[in-house]
Ligand code: UD1
């Protein structure tokens with residue numbers, strides 16, 4: 001039977017250095033609050049329960065955690081007395097009894113499920129505790145991992161308590177730890193606060209376990225994976241790493257990115273094989289791009305689904321509720337919102353199509369606007385299959401342009417156009433013979449008179 005696992009996520013820190021009204025762990029990476037990244041990793045690593053230890057903004061953080069997992073446990077840490085004290089705030093959840101316990105920080109969003117699974121595997125292999133370590137170029141500020149020659153961890157020494165020799169160690173504590181659930185409470189309760197900071201250090205668990213002759217091991221992770229966020233500068237650095245990872249994943253999965261560094265993904269972007277993404281494309285949340293679709297340069301997409309063979313942009317904006325059918329086309333300087341654009345339909349230039357449906361193979365001329373908003377409510381525009389809407393037309397919703405209907409360019413359409421009908425809704429043209437020449441001559445004479453007055457000969 002699979003082992004049960006409780007993941008305790010510490011998120012009671014004030015995050016003062018973020019200089020924010022919001023709790024640190026609610027700040028987003030790839031559009032998703034940091035704590036949700038951590039919960040996702042924990043769940044993907046087989047956690048059967050999540051417990052979050054919260055400080056301020058408790059309610060909002062709770063809501064974020066609930067988005068990722070059913071029946072999480074929450075504990076409030078009223079005073080920040082250290083990481084050991086914080087873990088014990090989740091005492092009730094721990095007492096429910098789990099095979100494995102993972103401790104994670106809510107501000108370390110790049111942690112990978114693979115690493116957590118490796119730490120859990122060490123417990124199965126006989127360790128009481130497994131600590132995730134990393135090699136730091138500059139270990140200042142981190143707890144140092146003091147390892148004996150057989151690879152057993154002897155202790156974790158916090159910076160402020162370390163001797164000079166211990167400070168020269170570059171193998172550091174990432175903050176992620178796995179330990180067995182059995183004996184966990186008695187060991188956590190044995191942690192004291194007789195140290196330089198007067199805090200209850202979770203890291204003391206290591207020396208306590210060794211005192212009981214239990215095995216404690218270390219696994220190493222890449223330094224990037226365990227980067228913690230304390231400032232917005234670090235938040236941006238973590239975002240960059242996340243984006244690099246995601247672009248690489250996308251390319252290895254068969255997506256072409258012409259200039260990867262300029263493509264910005266969201267946590268939930270889905271892109272199919274053989275899609276082509278040109279430079280400077282931003283994916284907001286909720287975008288699915290099918291294989292074989294093309295997103296030209298400088299597009300902003302959000303909450304939309306793009307089918308195979310469809311092309312978007314350059315310079316297009318797709319807003320939530322947009323669905324582009326197979327081989328549909330949305331061209332330059334178009335905005336589409338809450339619209340169903342059926343197979344092979346074309347919205348090629350300078351249009352706004354919102355709250356609309358566009359039938360298969362319909363052609364929407366340049367500068368067409370669906371006037372969906374009357375100042376109070378939104379209304380729908382329906383355009384049938386094989387319809388043709390001439391350039392620079394306004395479709396005043398609610399209105400329907402029928403199947404194979406034709407709208408003359410420059411029309412302001414306020415009434416439904418039946419199937420197969422032609423509608424022309426604009427001022428009639430007036431043509432006067434010779435008047436063009438008359439106007440030209442009059443203008444020329446006026447200019448000459450002006451020049452003569454200024455003392456110049458033309
Ligand atoms: C901790 C580790 C250190 C490790 C480093 C990695 C301890 C004693 N030290 O140090 O070995 O190298 O992380 O980044 O564990 N928190 C609470 N309540 C508290 C204290 C902390 O919720 O009372 C949370 C914080 O919000 C944060 C995390 O625990 O997310 C780590 O706390 P922090 O004070 O940053 O620990 P460090 O001193 O950096």
Ligand code: CA
Nearest residue numbers: 175228229230
């Ligand atoms: Ca820290």
